[in-house]
Amino acid sequence: MKDLPDTMRIVEMDGAGGPEVLSPGSRETVHPAPGEVLIRVVAAGINGPDMVQRRGHYPPPKGASDLLGLEVSGQVVGLGAGVQGWAPGDMLCGLTNGGGYAEYVAVRADHCLPIPEGVSVIDAAGLPETFFTVWSNVFLDQALPEGGRFLVHGGSGGIGSTAIQLGTAMGLEVFTTVEAGEATDFATSLGAARCIDFRNEDFVAICREAGGADVILDIIGGDYVARNIKAARHDARIVQLAFNAGSKVEIDLMPVMLKRISYTGSTLRSRPDGFKARVAASLRAEVWPLFASGALRPVTHAVLPLDQAGEGHRMMEAAGHLGKILLTP
Incomplete structure (x- = not known):
């Protein structure tokens, strides 16, 4: 040295x-x-x-x-x-x-x-930071449904862009919430199958119409917590990595039990x-x-x-x- x-x-x-x-x-x-x-x-x-x-x-x-x-x-x-x-x-x-x-x-x-x-x-x-985070929370030691649907919130940021790419590479159909315009083109170029304009479209309705999401990756929190539960299909997994809109929320947990949803999160x-x-x-x-x-x-x-x-x-x-x-x- x-x-x-x-x-x-x-x-x-x-x-x-x-x-x-x-x-x-x-x-x-x-x-x-x-x-x-x-x-x-x-x-x-x-x-x-x-x-x-x-x-x-x-x-x-x-x-x-x-x-x-x-x-x-x-x-x-x-x-x-x-x-x-x-x-x-x-x-x-x-x-x-x-x-x-x-x-x-x-x-x-x-x-x-x-x-x-x-x-x-x-x-x-x-x-390193985003790949360690997304891989360890979504993919490592996890059995993913073949051709399953992966909802990624904030698809234009570091975590979101990494999750879109990894999800696509692992054979998942990726839906993502982004702003309309340049961010939509960006997320699509990374492999997103459906870009949802979070300002003008309801990701809950869109996911439910498609059959629900098998895995949801969220960095928003706030009212997205309850909406994610609605967007999830039975036996889905919701991964919370941040709470940009707040971590203190009031939700009805009955759908978690009825849908057998796994809700988890971590800090790396x-x-x-x-x-x-x-x-x-x-x-x-x-x-x-x-x-x-x-x-x-x-x-x-x-x-x-x-x-x-x-x-x-x-x-x-x-x-x-x-x-x-x-x-x-």
């Missing part, structure tokens, strides 16, 4: 608040602990949990970096004790536990993946390291080859300099982006 600078550029938070609390700064360059690789960051992804942490509602786990940034791509420049399978100079992408908004970050070696064939090192920064960051390593291994074996075949592709909306992280957050909160927003040191 020679030739590393003593300090590294970072983006720090001046307390909790809006995008204006993010500003450029510097810290002592990090070093890898046992089992970690040190990555010189080429790009870092902006994700929904970054927004929540910036607002003061998603504190990092004990021992994790207080810096934002849950996914990066870059080059290995150092190895912690006991690391196998990676060498200095390797290009990779990885799921971090924080610290991605920086020039260097230390990441568990078993939470890293090679850059998929045909994907640029910059675009690869937008893969708090899951054990061993679980994340298992997800990484499954992605490498079952999903990463689909990039080479063209069944999957990265979807990058914008690439901004690291010191414009606040602008990236504003862009994401405006909800007009199609795919991922990335930062480059």
